[in-house]
Amino acid sequence: MPLTTLVDSHCHLDFPDFAGQTDAIVARARASGVGRMVTICTRLANAPAVQALAEAHDGVFWAVGTHPMHVAEEPMATVEALVALAAHPKMVGIGETGLDYHYTAESAGVQQQSLALHIEAARRTGLPLIIHARAADDDMARILTAEHAAGPFTCVMHCFTSSRALAETAIGLGFYLSISGIATFRNSGDLRAIFADAPRERLLVETDSPYLAPLPHRGKRNEPAYVAETARLMAGHLGMEPEDFAALTTANFDRLFAKAAGPVPA
Structure with a gap:
């Protein structure tokens, strides 16, 4: 049994890859030491289904937003709608949102x-x-710099794979960087160096499952249980014991996602 309980700060339990398997996925996560997870809704129309997943499982929380790759095909979210959804006791974050010019620059x-x-x-x-x-x-x-100057907010750069310059901007604004399975890949040395140089109190860990499975599962379907592999490998790269890295990232999660902080489900 794992010594320390981890948190998967970003997964997508409502995606078709997991259809009909949520109970088993949550059970495997707990067996791997992952006691809590945040399942992310990427289209507001799917919010009821994602909310239901969180309600059905202890330790599962949810967040909601319109993914940047979907905004051109979805009704524009409103601030009022997002604020109303945030009233749910297990809704703990706004997003994912952001910018993606790789696939959807238009x-x-x-x-x-x-x-x-x-x-x-x-x-x-x-x-x-x-x-x-x-x-x-x-x-x-x-945008983040200007918006934060106009009125502060907290933020996590999910599945961070961007430049050192953007990492430094985010850290300077008080934001967090989240480590995904990509950081375990052999050709990700530059990315690991960014995490190694970041303040440790600003690091989270995630799967982004069903995507981006860490070593030794690369190329397979990812799931929340595998955040334990990312944590184990990153602890080694950072010169930490796995238990210490798990405790660190869980404490960081609790600080940022305060609404989801609390006792771990038995």
């Missing part, structure tokens, strides 16, 4: 509009903003 303008709405919802609710950033470092740094 919708950059509407992505930025959506991001601004999500930021305002994070301000009003006090819940952390969950940011997806890909191939948009300059705009992301500019």
Whole structure:
């Protein structure tokens, strides 16, 4: 039995890859020492189903937003709708939102509009903003810096794989960086160096499952249990004992996602 309980700060239990398997997935996570997880809703229309997943399982919380790759095909979120959803006792974050110019650069303008709405919802609710950033470092740094100056909010850069410059901007704003399975890949030395240089009290760990399975599961379907592998391998890269890394990232999660802090389910 694992010595320390981990948190998967970002997964997608409602995705079709997990259909009909949630009970077994949550059980495997707990057996691996993952006592809590945040399942992320990426389209507001799916919020009732994601909320139901959180309600059905102790230790499962949820967040809601419109993923930047979906904003051009979804109704624009409103601040009021996000704030209303945040009233649910297990809804703990705003997003994921952000910018993705790798696949959807043609919708950059509407992505930025959506991001601004999500930021305002994070301000009003006090819940952390969950940011997806890909191939948009300059705009992301500019927008986050300007918005934070206009009114502070808390934030995690989920599945961080961006530049050192964006990492330093985020850290300077008081934000957190979340480590995914990508950091365990052999060719991710530069990314691991960014995490090694970041303040340790600003690090989280996640799966982004069903995607991005860490070693030794790379190429397979990811699931929350595998956050234990990411934590174990990253602890080694950071010169820490796995138990200490688990305790660190869980304490960091509790500080940022205060609404989800508390006793771990038995």
